[in-house]
Amino acid sequence: MTFLADWAEWLPSLLQGLGTSLLLTLCVAGIGFPLGLGLALLSIAPARIVRILSIAFIEIFRGIPLLVVIFFAYFGFPDIELVISAFATIVVAHSLNLGAYSSEVFRAGILHVGPGQREAARSLGLTPWHAFSRVVLPQALRAVPGPLMSFLIMVFQSTSLAFAIGVGEMTSQAFSIGSMTFDYLSVLVLAGIIYAIICVVSARIVARFEAKMRT
Amino acid sequence: MNVEADTGALFQVIGTGxxxxxxxxxxxxxxxxxxxxxxxxxxxxxxWLVRAPATAFIDIVRGIPTLVWLLIIFYGLGSVVSLDPLPAALIGLTLISSAYLAENFRAGIENVHVGQKEAAAALGLSTAHQFWRVVAPQAVNIAMPPSASYAVALLKDTAIAAIIGVTDIIFFAQQEVARGAPAVTAFLVAGAFYLIVSVPLSYFSRFVDHKIRQKVVVV
Structure with a gap:
């Protein structure tokens, strides 16, 4: 059981990397979800040009792999005199990606509410803004927590791509231990187990939550 | 420097990926x-004894990020049996897509109305016939739309293979940047190539979804 001794030795630095992975996930969610809501609103805006531009933005970011966006930001930003840290680069690139993906969920939620609610609110004398923010939006947001939590798990998994530009999250930590000990298999399997435990447990929680919401 | 000619050359090189x-x-x-x-x-x-290993397989495969799978196969197993980047990526991506598609197929099988199976049984079909001739064809229809949209996700996931050195679109883009090409242009070109494939593919998947919804009642 020598590998267990190795694992015990490596665990602290992997957990430290896990902290970075979780922090990345939080930052990305904190920017990406509001961005998704904003994009959803723009994509159903009355002005045609606004709709077209926002839908084009969504389609482009949904059609391009996250890694391309990350590399574009990491190698491209310095070319246009914009210098930010690798961590910030991941947050920016990943938030744009998450914004585009989650906008579909927000949009479906808003469209699900139906025109009658808005009309009723307007006929009661609410301003268009109040009809939307106090009547339509609260109902729309009731349907989104389940899908958004699933997105959160996906975001956590794809923070591993930060490895490609050397942010010290869990995958990078595992890989650098591997390159020092030449025992890539063991340490990567350990990292994989940690990812799997977190993802499987949170997926179960999300499934239970969604089942509860439905009843 | 002739910018247009450079961009044309970038398209050519990155296109090989x-x-x-x-x-x-x-x-x-x-x-x-x-x-x-x-x-x-x-x-x-x-x-349960048959179901549990399949559930564990699906959970474990989907619970580990694609990049970590590719690193485990290429660097980890690579120390036992030496693998080239492309076969390593193919093994990893096949493993992952089998788990995701299995979940789609499962949903397909479970969503065929139980009456179909009962009707087939009442007509005297054997258990194997009930499944392969009655349930499976309808299950495939239900599983098709999510599987088509999974194909789009898979296409974008293949980009991760560049990290272990597979010579795909993003690999050539990186290589050109390392040789001094402007990064903004190179990765825009790379992005354009992915869009060329992914946008038609996702429209096709929506089309399939629409067609199937007309054909079967999804319960």
Whole structure:
């Protein structure tokens, strides 16, 4: 059981990397979800040009792999005199990606509410803004927590791509231990187990939550 | 410097990676579909001992990020049996797509109305016939739309293979940047190549979804 001794030795630095992975996930969610809501609103805006531009933005970011966006930001930003840290680069690139993906969920939620609610609110004398923010939006947001939590798990998994530009999250930590000990298999399997435990447990929680919401 | 000629050259070089990207997508989707059938059958079994390993397989494979799988296969197993980047990526992506597709197939099987099976049984079909001739064809219809949109996700996932050195679109873009090409242009070109494939593919998947919704009642 020598590998267990190795694992015990490596665990602290992997957990430290896990902290970075979780922090990345939080930052990305904190920017990406509001961005998704904003994009959803723009994509159903009355002005045609606004709709077209926002839908084009969504389609482009949904059609391009996250890694391309990350590399574009990491190698491209310095070319246009914009210098930010690798961590910030991941947050920016990943938030744009998450914004585009989650906008579909927000949009479906808003469209699900139906025109009658808005009309009723307007006929009661609410301003268009109040009809939307106090009547339509609260109902729309009731349907989104389940899908958004699933997105959160996906975001956590794809923070591993930060490895490609050397942010010290869990995958990078595992890989650098591997390159020092030449025992890539063991340490990567350990990292994989940690990812799997977190993802499987949170997926179960999300499934239970969604089942509860439905009843 | 002639910017237009440079961009044209970038398109040519990065375009050579397109074949590898499409190859990875097609091979791992097809091989994954084949592997997914037994996994989905086991997953829907009534016997716990048959069902549990399939559930564990699906959970574990999907619980580990694609990049970590590719690193485990290329660097980890690479120390035991030496693998080239492309076969390593194909193994990893096939494994992952088999788990995702198995879940789609399972949902397909479970969403065929129980009356179909009962009717087939009442007509005297054997258990195997009930499944393969009555349930399975309808299950395939239900599983098709989510599987088509999974193909789009898989296409974008193949980009991760560049990290272990597979010579796909993004690999050539990186190489050109390392040789001094402007990064903004190179990755815009790379992005454009992915869009050329992914946008038609996702429109096709929506079309399939629309067609199937007309054909079967999804319960």
């Amino acid at each position: 397109l074949v590898v990207t499409i190859l990875m997508t097609v091979v791992s989707f097809c091989a994954g579909s084949v592997l997914a059938v037994p996994v989905a059958l086991m997953r829907t079994s009534r016997v």
